[in-house]
Structure formats: C-alpha cells, structure tokens
Amino acid sequence: MQGILLVNLGSPKSPTAKDVKPYLGEFLMDERVIDMPYILRYLLVKGIILNTRPKKSAEAYSKIWWEEGSPLIVISERQQKKVQAKVDIPVALAMRYGEPSIKTGLQELKDKGIDDVLMIPLYPQFAMATTETIDVLAEEVRKQYFPQMKVTSFPAFYNKKEYVNALAHTIQNHLEGYDYDHIVFSYHGVPERHIRKSDVTKGHCTIDGTCCQTASKAHDFCYRHQCLETTRQVVEKLNIPADKYTNSFQSRLGMDKWLQPPTDATVNGLAERGIKKLAVVTPAFVADCLETLEEIGMEAHDEFLKHGGQEFRTIPCMNDDDMWIDAMVTWIKEWQNR
Structure with missing residues (x-):
C-alpha cells in the first residue's frame, strides 16, 4: 500500500531557552549542517554555541510564536491536512529535527499498512543541510526500524x-x-x-x-x-x-x-x-x-x-495556499500512477 511522508525542518517545542537548547543541539550537531570533524563540531556546539545562543534564539522565537504553537509546525500541519483531503492514500508529517520525527512519521504510515512511501522533503532547492540530511536520516531509520518498507525521496522541485x-x-x-x-x-x-x-x-x-x-x-x-x-x-x-x-x-x-x-x-x-x-x-x-x-x-x-x-x-511563503497544495497533489498522483 502507498503513503506519503511530508518532511520539513522542525522547531523547538516552545520559545524558551530550555526547549530551544536541545533543538539547536540536534540541528547544529548534524554533520551536514556544520560539516567539520566530530570533535571540533562537538567543542564548537556543546562548548560555545549551546552556552550562549539558546537564550537569544528563544527571544527571537518568542517574537513570532503563534497561539497554536510554532508557525512552521502549524503551517506544515495545515499543509498535511489539505493534501490529505485531496488524495486517497495516507499522508503523514515529520520533521528532520524535533517532533514529530521521521521515525514517528514512518511508524504512523506502517500502522496503516503502508509499505511503499513517497517522501517529500519540503525544500524546493537541494542542499546538504536540507534535502540530503533528510534523505540520509530517512534511509538510516528505514533500515533500522522498517526494513520491509520502500521509501522514495521526491527530488528538488525548484524548476517544476x-x-x-x-x-x-x-x-x-x-x-x-x-x-x-x-x-x-x-x-x-x-x-x-x-x-x-x-x-x-x-x-x-x-x-x-x-x-x-x-x-x-x-x-x-x-x-x-x-x-x-x-x-x-x-x-x-x-x-x-x-x-x-x-x-x-x-x-x-x-x-x-x-x-x-x-x-x-x-x-x-x-x-x-x-x-x-x-x-x-x-x-x-x-x-x-x-x-x-x-x-x-x-x-x-x-x-x-x-x-x-x-x-x-x-x-509570505506559499504556506497552505491552494495552488501550492495542488502542486503537491499533482506530484503525488503522478507517483501513484507511475
């Protein structure tokens, strides 16, 4: 059975230094974000950045936080719901950093009997720190937890x-x-x-x-x-x-x-x-x-x-504009009928 996994960047749970710190730690310790040897990356992130930046970042997040939560998460959920309403196969949502994780998203699909997944990284242009890191982590998660599942990653869509x-x-x-x-x-x-x-x-x-x-x-x-x-x-x-x-x-x-x-x-x-x-x-x-x-x-x-x-x-970004939703629906239906 077929299913869809939409994947975006992610967000801290709240605009507080306490929640921003682990989110930044996961993000910045990614070797495709800060691509230096592990020990140097560890010293930079754990020894310097995470001791100074969480408070400043939390202040920035607090300026844009919505009543419903993180704008990125809220908008991504709206996108997922709108896409789901227009296709006849399950659509799950995941984040590269934080929750819901890629593992959580794939598990949700597996629980619905899905074994053939189209994963759409929500980045128009390919980059090491966006599309590539999603692809790499998704494959690691698939091999470890869902070895019978097929996951196909949708390529950069900058010119579609x-x-x-x-x-x-x-x-x-x-x-x-x-x-x-x-x-x-x-x-x-x-x-x-x-x-x-x-x-x-x-x-x-x-x-x-x-x-x-x-x-x-x-x-x-x-x-x-x-x-x-x-x-x-x-x-x-x-x-x-x-x-x-x-x-x-x-x-x-x-x-x-x-x-x-x-x-x-x-x-x-x-x-x-x-x-x-x-x-x-x-x-x-x-x-x-x-x-x-x-x-x-x-x-x-x-x-x-x-x-x-x-x-x-x-x-504003395209967010949950109907033309953007219809673009994703078109790609999904083309994949379904391949």
Whole structure:
C-alpha cells in the first residue's frame, strides 16, 4: 500500500531557552549542517554555541510564536491536512529535527499498512543541510526500524512548473497594489564549500559567476544554481525587469565564506542607494518560520527603514495556499500512477 511522508525542518517545542537548547543541539550537531570533524563540531556546539545562543534564539522565537504553537509546525500541519483531503492514500508529517520525527512519521504510515512511501522533503532547492540530511536520516531509520518498507525521496522541485506557478502566484497576490521599487529574492545561505562538496563532477562548481549558467550534471545537486534558476523562471513569468530584482542569501553562521551577496547588506545597500519601497520574498522556504518572520519580517524590515527606506513588504511563503497544495497533489498522483 502507498503513503506519503511530508518532511520539513522542525522547531523547538516552545520559545524558551530550555526547549530551544536541545533543538539547536540536534540541528547544529548534524554533520551536514556544520560539516567539520566530530570533535571540533562537538567543542564548537556543546562548548560555545549551546552556552550562549539558546537564550537569544528563544527571544527571537518568542517574537513570532503563534497561539497554536510554532508557525512552521502549524503551517506544515495545515499543509498535511489539505493534501490529505485531496488524495486517497495516507499522508503523514515529520520533521528532520524535533517532533514529530521521521521515525514517528514512518511508524504512523506502517500502522496503516503502508509499505511503499513517497517522501517529500519540503525544500524546493537541494542542499546538504536540507534535502540530503533528510534523505540520509530517512534511509538510516528505514533500515533500522522498517526494513520491509520502500521509501522514495521526491527530488528538488525548484524548476517544476507547478512549484514555479504557485510561487509566482503567491508573489503576485502579495504585490498587488504595491508599487515597489525593487524586489529581493532572499534564499537561505550555505557555506561555499557545501556547493563544492555537492558537485558530482568534482570540478564544475567554481562559484565564479559563470558555472551556474553553464550546463552541467552538477546542477542536479547545486543549491546556488537552483536558487538562481528559481528566480529566473519566476521573474520571467511575472515580467519583472532585470534592474528591479536582486538575489541574496541570508542566515550566515560562523566565519567561513558563504554564498554572496548577504541579504542584510543587500537590503541596507538598496536603501542607501535610494530604493524607497522594497519587497522581499524567501523562495527557499515553503512555510513561514523564524527565518522569514523574524529575520526578514522584523530585522531586515527595521534595518531597511533605518538606512533610509520608507516601505518594506515581506511576501509570505506559499504556506497552505491552494495552488501550492495542488502542486503537491499533482506530484503525488503522478507517483501513484507511475
């Protein structure tokens, strides 16, 4: 029997330092998030970050927390329920970090007699710290607890027409009546070395401004290429002129070289150059979360105004918009009928 497992990032149980600390520990100790030798990662995370960051992160979470709980979890549950209402096979929900875990999600499906699972990592673009870590953990869990179950992972969908149409639809809806001067496509950042590590050709990804535009098998797993391609298809669909949009990358961590340009500097620079009305969209996320609601909707908003901007509009993620739900339903039915 067939079933679906939707997987997103996860969230602490509450916006308190007590609950944020174990969540951050699980997240940052993932070798595909902080990809350094275990002992160094342990010393950095356990010895430094977890002694300083949980309180600050908890304060950030408390700013965006909803009455129903974590926005990411609440929205993901809404997505799961809407998808379930449109398909005739069980749909479960899991998180890479925290609860419900991937093991919990697969167990829920097994209890319903499911032995053939389509797992959909809810990340449009492939990255080591998102899609890959979900795939790796899911396979480990399957082998250990569900050896008779078949789990197929849905690939990055950054260039699938259903996703591009849904994203463009969301952007267009939230820009209606807003005469913006510029729009920033802000993607979650990753260290440049992650791009090179994911390069299946072991030589194509030079990150020199040309490799992402040169055809290569590396693009199947290149986060940077997939981000730029997402923007290209959306701006083409919405007829956004080249001088009215910019790509950027947010959420840097540590001193390593990350993908450029950074969102904070981009937003501030646009304000300083005379852009008065700015819109920011975050296409690496399908559900609003800390990075979209607080980092962009609050921090970037305030900095833009501080540097001379006048109006700042945060474009929500697709969340549980019907066009996005229908995109997932289309992919599920195609898998069912393969």
